[in-house]
Amino acid sequence: MIPRHQKLLFGILLVASLIMGVTLWRLRERAHQRLLAGQDSAPTSAPQIAPAEEATLLVANDSDGSLLTQVRALPLPTDPGARARVVLGRLLDLYAVPDATHPVPGGGASVLQVFLMPAPYFGSRTLTPVGSKTGKSAVESADTAGSPQLAVVNLAGSFAANHPSGIETETLTVLSICGTLHANLPRVTQVRFLVDGQPRATLAGHADLTGTYLAAEAVPRP
Amino acid sequence: MRSINRRLAVIVASGLVGLPAVAQQAPPAPPARFVVVLDAAHGGDDAGGRLSDNQLEKNLTLSLSVRLRSLLGARGIQVATTRESDVAVDPVKRAEIANHAQAQACLSIHASESGSGVHLYASSLSPAQPVRFAAWKTAQAGWVTRSLALEGVLNSALLQAGLNVTLGRSSLPVLDSMTCPAVAVEIAPVVGQDKKVASALGDPDYQARLATALAAALVEWRADAWRTDVGRTGGHP
Numbered sequence: 001m002i003p004r005h006q007k008l009l010f011g012i013l014l015v016a017s018l019i020m021g022v023t024l025w026r027l028r029e030r031a032h033q034r035l036l037a038g039q040d041s042a043p044t045s046a047p048q049i050a051p052a053e054e055a056t057l058l059v060a061n062d063s064d065g066s067l068l069t070q071v072r073a074l075p076l077p078t079d080p081g082a083r084a085r086v087v088l089g090r091l092l093d094l095y096a097v098p099d100a101t102h103p104v105p106g107g108g109a110s111v112l113q114v115f116l117m118p119a120p121y122f123g124s125r126t127l128t129p130v131g132s133k134t135g136k137s138a139v140e141s142a143d144t145a146g147s148p149q150l151a152v153v154n155l156a157g158s159f160a161a162n163h164p165s166g167i168e169t170e171t172l173t174v175l176s177i178c179g180t181l182h183a184n185l186p187r188v189t190q191v192r193f194l195v196d197g198q199p200r201a202t203l204a205g206h207a208d209l210t211g212t213y214l215a216a217e218a219v220p221r222p
Numbered sequence: 223m224r225s226i227n228r229r230l231a232v233i234v235a236s237g238l239v240g241l242p243a244v245a246q247q248a249p250p251a252p253p254a255r256f257v258v259v260l261d262a263a264h265g266g267d268d269a270g271g272r273l274s275d276n277q278l279e280k281n282l283t284l285s286l287s288v289r290l291r292s293l294l295g296a297r298g299i300q301v302a303t304t305r306e307s308d309v310a311v312d313p314v315k316r317a318e319i320a321n322h323a324q325a326q327a328c329l330s331i332h333a334s335e336s337g338s339g340v341h342l343y344a345s346s347l348s349p350a351q352p353v354r355f356a357a358w359k360t361a362q363a364g365w366v367t368r369s370l371a372l373e374g375v376l377n378s379a380l381l382q383a384g385l386n387v388t389l390g391r392s393s394l395p396v397l398d399s400m401t402c403p404a405v406a407v408e409i410a411p412v413v414g415q416d417k418k419v420a421s422a423l424g425d426p427d428y429q430a431r432l433a434t435a436l437a438a439a440l441v442e443w444r445a446d447a448w449r450t451d452v453g454r455t456g457g458h459p
Binding site: 204 | 336339343391393406
């Protein structure tokens with residue numbers, strides 16, 4: 001003979017189990033609905049691919065300490081800051097391949113952001129006129145008559161941490177970045193560097209990263 | 223009247239003696255004070271770059287500094303160093319040591335696995351007139367022209383010793399604060415056309431060749447400095 005209180009307890013547990021089962025079923029249905037809704041919001045058309053344009057890269061060579069100009073066809077966004085990031089990313093990709101002339105690990109992902117802003121007046125130094133020396137590049141923005149710009153390049157901390165140490169190799173990295181920016185965006189006359197969004201004393205123990213670089217001085221003279 | 227006569231006598235005498243007298247003079251004495259500062263880069267916690275055979279840049283720069291100091295001492299050149307042992311020296315302190323020494327040449331010694339041969343770097347600051355009170359971070363601007371001249375003398379000596387040389391300009395915190403003719407000397411392995419290392423950084427012969435060439439360059443620089451002094455003062459100190 002089953003006692004009354006045990007029957008009551010069994011009934012309560014049965015009801016609780018049924019309620020939990022129904023709740024789980026409804027939660028599963030809701031999750032399924034959310035999943036379907038997410039799929040609906042996914043793009044159904046292919047992303048727009050920008051047409052390839054010519055970009056000028058100043059590629060460093062450790063063996064003779066030179067910067068070699070290379071012209072590459074790249075799909076480039078219209079926004080100048082995004083263009084600068086894409087071009088610098090391509091430059092650093094060249095340094096990350098095994099037989100690079102200037103081996104530096106990290107690749108294009110090492111350029112976190114490039115910010116462009118009006119260049120402050122820089123002491124008594126004469127800024128290089130827009131478009132001079134290097135000629136116009138296809139990457140150049142339409143408005144070349146504008147005022148000079150300062151580019152702030154934010155590099156990844158891993159890039160600086162893994163960069164080979166040495167005056168020549170660090171100087172070439174800095175100059176190739178400055179020269180590539182100026183060759184493709186001639187309004188960029190000054191360049192500053194940040195690492196993970198913070199100022200850093202040197203790139204890898206040698207080249208100063210606290211100062212402002214004059215981008216035009218990095219471009220090899222014709 | 224007497225002083226005028228004395229001056230005339232000196233002029234006539236010098237005119238009479240002429241070139242043969244110059245040829246018979248004793249070899250010119252070196253200037254009273256010629257100091258070279260050797261800055262062995264890195265040290266202590268700052269090991270610098272890791273070179274081949276697990277060698278550290280700080281050790282190589284120190285050994286080269288010691289070797290060069292000894293060669294210069296043997297040639298009668300007074301040397302001041304920024305460090306004599308494996309200790310960390312702040313970049314500001316290094317420049318302070320160089321500036322207090324009022325040196326005629328400052329060499330910052332580095333080593334790297336990248337590139338080939340010897341890399342000579344002068345400051346990338348634009349040349350400016352030397353001023354009594356200069357901004358610390360751009361103090362080298364007043365000396366850039368002399369630094370480039372020193373770089374040229376070092377280049378000649380190293381080429382004469384059969385070493386590959388790469389010249390350049392860079393922004394280096396220590397160099398930019400020095401108020402002396404200053405050049406950064408970065409030593410790299412000698413890599414041949416076949417991309418094989420002909421002389422490794424740890425090669426004692428390579429280091430000896432390099433130190434001898436640098437010492438010869440600094441002796442030449444001292445001679446240049448003396449000739450400049452003679453030209454400016456007419457031989458009077």
